[in-house]
Amino acid sequence: MAQNDSIGLLDRLIGFPSVSLTPNIALIEYVQQRLAQAGIRSTLFREASGTRANLFATTGPDGVPGIVLSGHTDVVPVEGQALATTSLRPMLCIVGEPTMMQIATGHKGKAAFQALCCGREGHSSRAPAYLNAIHVAADFVRGLRAAQDEVAAYGRQDPEFDIPYSTLHIGKIGGGKALNIVPNECVVDFEIRTVAGESADDLLSLGLEHTRKLMAADARDGRARAELPTIQQVTAYPGLEACVEPDVMDAVAASLPRETPKIKVAYGSEGGLFRQHLNAPVLVCGPGSIEQAHKPDEYVEVSQIKRCDEFLERLVVKLACY
Known part of the structure; x- marks a missing residue:
């Protein structure tokens, strides 16, 4: 995705109100529509009130291990919800959180x-x-x-x-x-x-x-x-202690600039749950810094968006070789 496309999409997404515990259904339905336009199938899981939802999307052939990319509009209750498929077999889960595009291998x-x-x-x-x-x-x-x-x-x-x-x-x-x-x-x-x-x-x-x-x-x-x-x-x-196969870690590292450090982050994510319930290796990586999060005028630098785009494009190319 071109950088301008990414920034334009982000501009559209942040225009939706999605404060914690308030309705996010308009944003989720918009994302589902964009996915459908790209030929990507998805399933929407509504919370009991019907005003908040999670979205599960998948692309590529069934039965072949792939990579889970996990992000959030904000925290949504998940009690009583099930995965869209029990055949999900990821080779790796990448949780999108602000790590300055460094590879986080664990959290508390x-x-x-x-x-x-x-x-x-x-x-x-x-x-x-x-x-x-x-x-x-x-x-x-x-x-x-x-x-x-x-x-x-x-x-x-x-x-x-x-x-x-x-x-x-x-x-x-x-x-x-x-x-x-x-x-x-x-x-x-x-x-x-x-x-x-x-x-x-x-x-x-x-x-x-x-x-x-x-x-x-x-x-x-x-x-x-x-x-x-x-x-x-x-x-x-649960906390996250990453246990990633060397070849998978090499593929991720090769999709980022050389000498990108591996770190642990103080905040939490759904990564520990993925590790626990899917028995899959998990890393946390995404643009921006937690230092700018949860405060007035929070932001992500444009250079970080560019690095994220480049990372995902390189990762897709490497996946095609598996």
Whole structure:
């Protein structure tokens, strides 16, 4: 595809509203139409509301291993959906994420959780007589921070990541109804990202153990003993450790400029799921930098689009030789 064609297509695609958890069906149907015009068959998988969907497209002869190119308009729920075919046998999956067109061979796993911290409600004029759920949440946050300190000092390390250890991150806290009411509920949203060899469940248990000790200390100070937060897992995906056959890796590397580095990325992707469920080798590679993502005026440099076009064109030529 010519560079101007790629930029024109991107200009059309970003014109569709597709914010997380809002309808993306107009964009998906447009892509399906473009694929049909090129003679590429596709199957649309609608989410229960019918306003969001995933699209699976395939080209080339059936029964012959090929390459999966995976991208997203944004995250779409996939519960209850099945692959369009059980005969999918990729020789390689390439997940399109911003790597500056470097070859990413791995990323951390992630689990997202929500903690419900409970207290006992009452008027704030008698606050010490009640149990403040926000105080319970504060103990839990301190427990997670203590676990993070322990993991950073003594946990498994992977020096290929810029942050070489597993991380525990608190992203959102909400609690309380009014200033003059001791709150009986507080919700903490948090995530755990793990390097290979560590489990999010184990790190969560470590954080709860630190929380238990902090709460016990509070009880000795005279505050009524609280229950540990109730934890619900919201989402999870496995980490990625690429295991790619040398000839396939050589074909990918030869489609990129010489000396293109192999890296690991801090963010996650569907690559770990492909590796787990398709038993296929997976790499992450795409234009742009994560440094420009998820912020105002995010962008991808035109030079990166050009490098991506060249990579895909060379890869197609090499595939034709298999």
